[in-house]
Amino acid sequence: MSLQSSDITVVIAGTKRSVAGGTTAGDLFAEDKSTVVARVNGELRDLAHLLAEGDAVEAVGLDTDEGLAVLRHSAAHVLAQAVQQINPKAKLGIGPPIRDGFYYDFDVEVPFTPEDLKALENAMQKIINEGQTFVRRVVTDEAARLELADEPYKCELIGLKGGAAEAVTSVEGADVEVGAGELTIYDNIRRDGERAWGDLCRGPHVPTTKMLGNAYKLMRTAAAYWRGSEKNPQLQRVYGTAWASKDEMKDYLDRLAEAEKRDHRKLGVELDLFSFPDEIGSGLAVFHPKGGVIRKTMEDYSRIRHEESGYEFVYSPHISKRNLFDTSGHLQWFADGMYPPMHVDEECDAEGNVTRKGQEYYLKPMNCPFHCLIFRARGRSYRELPLRLFEFGSVYRYEKSGVVHGLTRVRGMTQDDAHIYVTADQVQAELKDLLTFVIDLLKDYGLDDFYLELSTRNEDKYVGTDESWAKATEALREAATDSGLDLVDDPGGAAFYGPKISVQARDAIGRTWQMSTIQVDFNLPERFGLEYQAADGSRQRPIMIHRALFGSVERFFGLLVEHYAGAFPPWLAPVQVIGIPVAEEFNDYLFEIAERLKAKRIRVEIDTSADRFPKKIRTAQKSKVPFMLIAGEDDRSAGAVSFRYRDGSQKNGVPIAEAIEEIVVAIESRVQV
RNA sequence: GCCGACGUGGCGCAAUUGGCAGCGCACCUGUCUUGUAAACAGGGGGUUGGGGGUUCGAGUCCCCCCGUCGGCUCCA
Structure with a gap:
């Protein structure tokens, strides 16, 4: 530059300095090659940016x-x-x-x-x-x-x-x-x-x-x-x-x-957990025995926890006449996402004139309308509230062909769905308890890193009064804040009928998955005309809370497969113990141990194939069984057995009773090994 | 739904310009079986996703459908 302007004063990372006029941001940080741009007065600028008197400048490196x-x-x-x-x-x-x-x-x-x-x-x-x-x-x-x-x-x-x-x-x-x-x-x-x-x-x-x-x-x-x-x-x-x-x-x-290796679609095939036969249709899974055990264990445990937390179990059919979804509003709002109706019972004469009007039946896309009918089946008292109705409910959604994806986006799924009917006074406390319940249960399945997302009203698409929205949103926010978890706002992300909190979980390799949702609903109680009789004898409208923990059982299953990379903790593992004899002679010894394990409802198999010992180890290792129990002469003569764990480590000569105890404890405490 | 890629035994893959559908694992049979990730030998298994077309001849080229994958849009 030809003209030398006078010096200017700039503030570099908090320190005042006098530099020649015409100095660029890049001139200040020339020695640090990892500087890409500069922040000048709060704005990111090119390094070629000419500095002016009084500018506050700091380097922005590739490490940010x-x-x-x-x-x-x-x-x-x-x-x-x-x-x-x-x-x-x-x-x-x-x-x-x-x-x-x-x-x-x-x-x-x-x-x-x-x-x-x-x-x-x-x-x-x-x-x-x-x-x-x-x-x-x-x-x-x-x-x-x-x-x-x-x-x-x-x-x-x-x-x-x-x-x-x-x-x-x-x-x-x-x-x-x-x-x-x-x-x-x-x-x-x-x-x-x-x-x-x-x-x-x-x-x-x-x-x-x-x-x-x-x-x-x-x-x-x-x-x-x-x-x-x-x-x-x-x-x-x-x-x-x-x-x-x-x-x-x-x-x-x-x-x-690593993510690809964990892909649940791949592991699902390798570990024989589930499949999507073309003959059934896109997005419709069948669970094989090994996947079935995992799923059953997940569901059984969930049932117990719900029972302990005051939920009552209900069941509803997979299809319903159109009328129900007119009442619920699903056909009005979400018809695109529903399977087209089945027409039944229509009769025609020889000329093709309808002599008896038929009925339209729809596969259910959600469980809530059915639960509302259960609520409405008789008069309800305030003494019954909160009324917590739980169901593993199968729902069907006509997802667009391009979005179907493994178990995470399917057309047929089972929700661990509950609808809780509460008085306005109870909403706050119920939401708080609910959030605790949800997080605790998710932790039992091995997830421990969560944050929350609060979805608030979409101004273009909602029902209900400003007041009720404000109140419910506040209640959700308070419950979220009380949980101590990070809370992210999702403005306009709510469904039309009420605000929601969703629980996001990070898995073992840091990916986040949307898990549970808790939604407040003012709409369905209104549409179904739900009422209870209050203490003062008046009739009141309950507020409804929708919540699913797994979201869908299928999706949660897929998440767990990826989270554990197929190596499930013992309580969920389809085969918990595999007995491997050093030679054929020790089969019987292992069968005796297996009987004792089976008596404790432990899922145990013995590898009696014609394979050699090392091959059996390899086979067991590949199947990701948590406990390999090995028995040879050394073990048998000592009344013991040897453990081999998934990481290849070994514990030899463990007395049988101790070995059984170790396995039982690992299963009961739901730890990973 | 849209755009693109792909579809070969249960799984993973090969097959030159259009020219005999093959390999490994798994499975079955036999021989074998003593200490930590693959004993050896033999065998069965495919209408190449489905349908149509071009051609003497199609896994291979063309059209339609189904499905999968990657995204986009969507996700009550």
Whole structure:
């Protein structure tokens, strides 16, 4: 720079310092190569940002979430440049950073193939090697429109920027392209000063493409609706991942591989737990004996806990006449999600005229209408409340074909569903108890890391009065706060009939799953005209609380398979003990021990196959049985048995009674081993 | 529902430009059986998801349907 301006004072990470005028944010942090951008007066800026008198500046490195997001956003740009380099006719959509990576949407005539991804990665590497700099340029709307005349989607974003700022931010990722303030284009400049590429973008970006190193990878392609609406055309999306270092990327890819190994669909086949026969239909599972044992154990334990907590057990059929779902409102609100009706009992004469009107029956999508009928079956007294009705209720939902997914998104499932009818005075206390109950039970299934989400009213879709919503929302919030767990707000996420709390659980490898939901409902008691007689003799309307702990038994089952990677704790393991004789001669000795275990209702098998000893160990190991009991001459002559555990460790010469005790204790205490 | 990829014995996979459907595990049979992740030998098992078409000939190419996978939209 030719003109030397006078010094200015800036505040660097809290410390005042005098620097030469014309100093950039990057100049301050030049020695730290992991600095990607700077925070200047609270806003993220490029390192090339010129500092002004009084600016508060701090470095944002690749070790921060924000720094990584910038890196990923820049990686998205490099991808887009590569795409347009290979296919100049590709039109740009949006390309934001996301969790663990980034994506960019393109309008291309021919969708990307896996081979295209290879070619794109190569092109990206060339761009990165060129060390192109990202240079910010402020443009007017008009100039941008002119420059981006060939980019219809970008032009649409420019149009959205001004008046409808809300519409922009409501689309995930769009706000990285155009922000609220001035419009900017980022140019990618080669070392010789030539402009290689540019994109409408709010920034900030890494200083040069070099920064991306080679810790990035294109993962997959998919279609995505423009601006997230199925009414819009679909663009082709390329997903990628990018990290601060190769090692971090490797860790990430390893995590993905680990998740894949745990995939319940894969383990379900390997461990013979369940299947989805084509003959039955998409999203409809059958549980095999080994899966059946696990499921039965889960359900049995849940029943006991519900019994202890004052629930009463009810049963309802799987289908119902249409009238019920008219009353409940399901046909009004959720007909799309229901299986189409069966027409029965219609009779016609020879000419085809209807001589007897038929009936429409629907498969039930939810249990609540049935429980409301049970409530209404006779007059109810306030003395009966809270009335807690519980059912493992099978429900059927016509999920769209593209969303069906293993056990986690099915068309037929069993909910551990309860509906609790309370007086207005009881809501608060009941919600609090309920939350404790839910968390305690989930913990017994081996989950111990939770947070809560409070879904509040969707202003476009709700029933009930402002007052009742406010009251119920407050009651839920208080129960949530009392639990001591983290609470995340989900504004507008509630169903139309009332606010809800959902319990999110993190599994063994840190993924979160939506588990239990607790919902307050003002709507159904109204629709079904539910009443109880209060102490003063008046008739009052109860409030209803919906709650499911597992959500669906199938889904929870799938979660547990993944959480435990198929190695269930002894109380849930389909086979709890496998007896392995060192040689055939010891079969009988093991059978005697097995009889004693069976007397204690322990699920034990003896491997009497013709396999050799090492093969039997291997087979047992692969089946993930928690306890292998091995017996040879040493054991038999000592009246003992040897344990081999899943981790390969060993405990030899354990007296039989002690061995049985160890197994019994492990099962009863529901611990993992 | 939309876009794309895929569908070969129970499972995992192979099969050149369209040219004999194969391998490993599992299963069955036999011989074997003494200490911690695979003894040996033999055998059975597939209308290549279903239907239609092109062709002398289709696992392979085309069309329709079903299903699975990855996303998008949705998820009471």
